[in-house]
Amino acid sequence: MFRSLPPPPDLVHAVEAGVRVDLPPDTPGQGHAGHTLFPALPHAMLTVTWPVAVPQTPPAPVVLFHTLSTRPTRHDHPDGLQAVGLLVRPAAAACLLGAGPGVLTDAVLPWVAVAGPAEAATLAEALCRAHSTAQRLAALTASLRRSLARAAPPQRWQTVARLCRGVGRHGLAATTALGLGPRQLQRHCQAYLGVSPKAFERLVRLHGALSQALTQAATPGAGPLRGAALAQDAGYADQSHLGRDLRQLAGGSLGQLLAQAQPEAAHWPLAWRARHAAPGGAHGLATGRPTVLSDGG
Structure with missing residues (x-):
């Protein structure tokens, strides 16, 4: 259902972790929640999603930037969800959004609004060429890396x-x-x-x-x-x-939160957090070696 992934070494300062999600469609009696509940977070999230059932002409993957949240949020996905994402540390998110009186919280923005048209187009091309979840995550990570290089000088x-x-x-x-x-x-x-x-x-x-x-x-x-x-x-x-x-x-x-931190429950992000936090719980996609991830901002 989900897998916790460590960030590349050069992005540990900006990304707490990655996650791969594969939720089946909501089926009565099968125990699938059909929605996801996230706690408020000081972090942002950069995600790419694509359909569970691929039609004849598949739509382009959707890339979204979820800003810092000040309240619990619910996301409905009755048709299932396939996604990869990056949990972006607060400082990195702040650099990407820029300083100003209109900094948004509790918002879901298209990546083009954050990274600009050229970067969004580059990522879209890379996602169209991707044939696996690992390749999609690599493309997403590369896009974040390029965007941070422009938005966050030393x-x-x-x-x-x-x-x-x-x-x-x-x-x-x-x-x-x-x-x-x-x-x-x-x-x-x-x-x-x-x-x-x-x-x-x-x-x-x-x-x-x-x-x-x-x-x-x-x-x-x-x-x-x-x-x-x-x-x-x-x-x-x-x-x-x-x-x-x-x-x-x-x-x-x-x-309640600890009891619902289960892979099939709506609070599966907490189950991901539990697995991510447990000793040996986070593994690299390529190496499979346990990785310790810090919680600093």
Whole structure:
């Protein structure tokens, strides 16, 4: 159904992971959800999808850029889904979208709107020549690499990455480390990320808590998961604070989310996260060797 894939070494700073998805059509009584539920994410996603049942004249694959999300999102696919995607780190997404008052959140954009007509056409040609999932993922990765080379020169990358790290860890308290006043920090976050420092810190904290919970749940012999300890480790004031964020940003309680992190359930992205987080769970498509992926911004 899905497979977690590590990014190429030269893109580890910009891509957390790749994923290959193959969901069959929604069939009554077969247990397939027919839709996918994603938690809010500080990351972006770059995806390419194509039909499960190939018609006589197959349509061109659809390439979309999903921006940072501030709420749980639902995607319906009753006819099934075949896709590959890249989980793009916040700093890379911010560089691709550019700084400005109109940075979008909770949006799904055609890749041409982000990368430009020339790059979108180059990727479309490569996807038309691709005859396998691996080739499609390679084409998508190459397109992201070229786009980042244009959108993220070293000085710009360092500025945006430093902002994401500082605000993700400290929220409004990052002013001292970043050398910015409170209003400047607000303006920078809105310009580059589309959200306030507090909102971005909240997303990063939730992402860390979910990753930690799923890692522990997927690790043999790790023992029972204790919500209070998880909340403390993830930086929440208490367990009820964690519970509120899980319900508001991920769509359920911790117990519900862990129970639904199954390949055939609507929360299969959490099952992917669990497999990605488990020791030896992420494997390279070409080498099959386990790869450790970092969670930094």
